[in-house]
Amino acid sequence: MTSPRIAFIGAGNMAASLIGGLRAQGVAADAIRASDPGAEQRARISAEHGIQTFADNRDALTNADVVVLAVKPQVMQAVCRDLSAQLAPTTLIVSIAAGITCDSLQRWLGPQPRAIVRCMPNTPALLRQGVSGLFANAQVSTMQKHQAEQLLSAVGVALWLDEEQLIDAVTAVSGSGPAYFFLLIEAMTAAGEQLGLPRATAAQLTLQTALGAARMACESDVDAAELRRRVTSPNGTTEAAIKAFQAGGFEQLVQQALNAAAHRSAELAEQLGQ
Numbered sequence: 537m538t539s540p541r542i543a544f545i546g547a548g549n550m551a552a553s554l555i556g557g558l559r560a561q562g563v564a565a566d567a568i569r570a571s572d573p574g575a576e577q578r579a580r581i582s583a584e585h586g587i588q589t590f591a592d593n594r595d596a597l598t599n600a601d602v603v604v605l606a607v608k609p610q611v612m613q614a615v616c617r618d619l620s621a622q623l624a625p626t627t628l629i630v631s632i633a634a635g636i637t638c639d640s641l642q643r644w645l646g647p648q649p650r651a652i653v654r655c656m657p658n659t660p661a662l663l664r665q666g667v668s669g670l671f672a673n674a675q676v677s678t679m680q681k682h683q684a685e686q687l688l689s690a691v692g693v694a695l696w697l698d699e700e701q702l703i704d705a706v707t708a709v710s711g712s713g714p715a716y717f718f719l720l721i722e723a724m725t726a727a728g729e730q731l732g733l734p735r736a737t738a739a740q741l742t743l744q745t746a747l748g749a750a751r752m753a754c755e756s757d758v759d760a761a762e763l764r765r766r767v768t769s770p771n772g773t774t775e776a777a778i779k780a781f782q783a784g785g786f787e788q789l790v791q792q793a794l795n796a797a798a799h800r801s802a803e804l805a806e807q808l809g810q
């Protein structure tokens with residue numbers, strides 16, 4: 537299969553990560569085009585990746601097999617309405633916008649039924665360590681599913697979902713998830729400093745521990761609960777800390793936080809889809 541020609545609408549951070557991933561996989565620069573009203577974004581992305589860029593979104597569409605919508609949710613409706621007349625019927629639409637449903641995209645892209653893949657990536661895509669949930673509507677062919685999967689797996693792991701609604705849960709777990717780990721890093725660093733460590737030492741201890749624990753959890757053949765048990769000596773220091781976490785309702789708090797994120801994702805879809 538020849539590699540598809542891909543147009544990026546919006547050349548911000550997520551688009552730059554995806555384009556970087558594709559180029560690192562050997563996709564030719566002339567197979568990728570991008571548009572953005574920002575002259576700075578256009579200059580940066582063409583300098584970094586050698587691709588052609590355009591100020592007018594419609595100019596990026598020429599011969600595109602796949603169009604990646606990488607703009608903020610708030611401008612998506614206007615962007616889609618502007619593109620609709622120019623889109624070939626067979627083009628695959630891939631949207632990475634939070635809170636924009638396939639139905640809304642279909643409505644804004646006009647009466648022609650469109651093949652749409654809705655994705656929720658996350659920011660570690662910048663380091664090609666991302667993870668994305670993907671949902672394909674009924675118009676998407678097997679070949680197009682493969683194209684979408686190739687695009688997202690250029691920046692990490694790509695997982696298909698059977699129901700679009702599950703995107704809200706993916707947003708709660710992994711879309712917003714990096715921020716939860718950053719929060720824990722901030723809190724552990726502050727607590728280490730409170731215990732008397734120099735701030736830089738507390739930060740380094742925390743970061744290397746986070747990295748080591750994540751790698752152990754990824755590479756081990758036992759689950760996180762077992763790895764935790766192996767660190768926790770009976771009546772030891774870890775047990776004292778875990779008991780303090782649990783007395784404060786840690787698990788319930790995590791559940792509440794993820795419920796809030798999933799609820800907000802569904803609410804945004806409702807508001808932005810109008």
Ligand SMILES: NC(=O)C1=CN([C@@H]2O[C@H](COP(=O)(O)OP(=O)(O)OC[C@H]3O[C@@H](n4cnc5c(N)ncnc54)[C@H](O)[C@@H]3O)[C@@H](O)[C@H]2O)C=CC1
Pocket residue numbers: 545546547548549550551571572573574577593606607608609611615632633634656657658659711
């Ligand atoms: N940042 C995150 O953690 C995640 C973001 N996303 C989604 O990715 C999408 C892009 O986000 P970022 O790359 O972080 O934002 P960004 O602000 O870096 O990029 C958006 C780009 O769109 C451009 N733009 C504005 N109006 C435009 C128009 N009319 N036509 C074409 N381009 C236009 C802007 O100049 C900007 O360069 C958003 O929809 C967001 O919901 C998805 C998952 C995670």
Ligand SMILES: O=C(O)[C@@H]1CCC=N1
Pocket residue numbers: 634707711712
């Ligand atoms: O906070 C947000 O709404 C977006 C979606 C996932 C990550 N950032």
